[in-house]
Amino acid sequence: MLFNSFEFVIFFSIVFFVYYKSYNNLKYQNVILLVSSYVFYGWWDWRFLSLIIISSISDYLIGYAIDKNNNKKQRKQLLILSLFVNLGILGFFKYYNFFTESFTDFISIFGFESNPSFLNIVLPVGISFYTFQTMSYTIDIYRNKMSANKNLLEFMTFVSFFPQLVAGPIERASHLLPQFGKKRKFDPYEFKEGIKQSFWGLFKKIVIADNCAFYANQIFENSDSYPGSVLVVGVVLFAFQIYGDFSGYSDIAIGISRMMGIDLMQNFKSPYLAENIQDFWRRWHISLSTWFRDYVYIPLGGSKVNSSFRRSLNIIITFVVSGFWHGANWTFIIWGALHSLFYFIQTAYSKNLNTLKILPASLVKVFNITVTFIAVTFAWIFFRAESFTHAINYISEIGSSTILVNPISYLRDMGASIQPIIIIIGLIYLSVFEISNRNASYSFQVGHYKTPVKTLIYCSLLFLLIFFRATNGSVDFIYFQF
Structure with missing residues (x-):
């Protein structure tokens, strides 16, 4: 079920009405959220609900066992069991064919042949998101950062909460x-702000x-049919496509949750205004970048290790693992590795810049x-390409003399005539709101304009949203595939 579908509007209207009719009873509220979350996920494929239930029950029991156990060795064994269950499920569904193919290619280098068995596996929607969310729960209990939750209903609702179930934000249990565990009462202000947040997310998506x-x-x-200039346009448009698509989903999830009295963390904060790669990852997919910081980078030693080589290795591992999280393809691994390379270049550049100080x-x-946006956009080529070869050919064409060819005629031949105008208008709206709200907790605030101006802005956004929803229909969100 997609946020941008009429089915979801009907679904959420019913859930919202029943949910607040039960605000005097916390248990009923959580039952409604749990059942509606399973309906929401099961709308795609009921069979994979079993995976969410397995993750929920196993981590509930293991978390409780870790919390009650004072034996350090046994606590560690229980944590390993939790990681084995969660990563085992994720690894089988997402990475089995990748590892099988990679191993086959590797041994073929030495002249060995094999007949591997590839499986026709369907990747469950959102498995990477809810797996990381429930894993952080048992890890935090093991680290004594929180106590185990004794209420199974509350815990299962936490794991499966439908607004952020399939594409985040990846919430911490704490x-x-x-x-x-608290009753949620209808709050008119949060309801209004939630609608605005969801509305802005739908605009960015649609x-x-x-x-x-x-x-x-x-x-x-x-890409083989177009000159380098068109390919540049393509990757820039993809940069805004993936941002509008993914941050739009997060905005909708946050907005829906606010309407229901639940607070979710901010997941994007004007990432294309970042001044360096480190700053970019403080602004892009914040829930994931902080997850890898806390559960991969810091456990490796972080920046506190004495060896500069070890510190650099920790950064590379974190970025590469982050890339691999996105998909079972070498292109994602290279995408992550590129960001680590950009990070090292940025560090060297910053040191030199501090000594020069010759520019305003x-x-x-x-x-x-500008440089950070170019670097991030370049890396998006590997993220979007179907294969490593596809990415290299794409980059090679950009680096050729065809970069000087006028791309307008090629874009015009693609069909739609209204899209270029709307893209420009949409990006103007996006830029204005991103710049004016770059320090805000939530991304959609019209500002201190007079009422007629605000009304004009809202109406124009609403008109564009309705028109293109009717024109393009319900288009899947990009991050559903991760």
């Missing part, structure tokens, strides 16, 4: 889980992302934002 996708998909899928601060800031 933040989200306690909220299911108006910006889906219209950018119209061109980006054609260009990437037929505002000009340096604009330069840094």
Whole structure:
């Protein structure tokens, strides 16, 4: 079930009405959330609900056992069991064929042959998100950062909470889980702000992302037919497509949750205004980047290790694992590795910049934002490409003399005539709101304009949203595949 579908509007309206009719009874509220979350997920494929239930019950029991056990060795064994269950499920469904193929290719180098058995496995939607969410629960109990939750209903609701179930934000149990232990009453202000947040998320998805996708998909899928200048347009449009698509989903999830009295963490904070790669990852998919910081980078030793080589290795491992989390393809691993390379270049550049100080601060800031955006956009080529060869060919064409060819005629031949205008309008809206709200907790605030101006803004956004929802229909969110 998609947030941008009419089915979801009906579904959420019913859930919302029944949910607040039961606000005097906490147990009923959680039962309604749990059942509605299973219906929401089961709308895609009921069979995979068993995986969520297995993860929920196993980590509930293991978390409780760790909390009650004072034996250090046994606590560690229980934690390993939790990781084995969660990573075992994730690894089988997401990485079995990748590892099988990679192993076959590796041994063939030495002249060995094998006949591997590849499985026709369907990747369960959102498995990477809810697996990481429930894993952090048992890890935090093991680290004595929180106590085990004794209420199975509350814990299962935490794992399966439908607004953020399939594409995040990846919540920490210490933040989200306690909220299911408190009654939620209807709050008119939070309801209004939730609607605005969801509305802005839908705009980013339907108006910006889906219209950018119209061109980006054609260009990437037929990259051999276009000159380098068109390929540059394609990757820039993909950069805004994936941002509008993914941050739009997060905005909708946050907005829906606010309407229901649940607070989710901010997941994006104007990432394309970042001044360096480290700053980018403080702003992009914040729930994932902080997860890898806390559960991969710091356990490896983080930046506290004495060896500069070890510190650099920790950074590389974290970025590469982050890339591999996104998908079972070498392109994602390279994408992650590129970000670690950019990080090292940024570090060296920052040291030199501090000694020069020859440019105005505002000009340096604009330069840094521009360079960071170019680096991130370049890496998106590997993220979007079907294979390593596809990415290399794409980059090679950009580096050729065809980069000077006028791309307008090629874009015009692709079909739709209204998309370019709407993309420009949408990006103008996006830029204005991103810049004006770059320090805000939530991304959609119209600001201190007079009422007629606010009304005009809301109406124009609503018109574009309704028009392109009717034109393009319900388009899947990109991160559903991860």
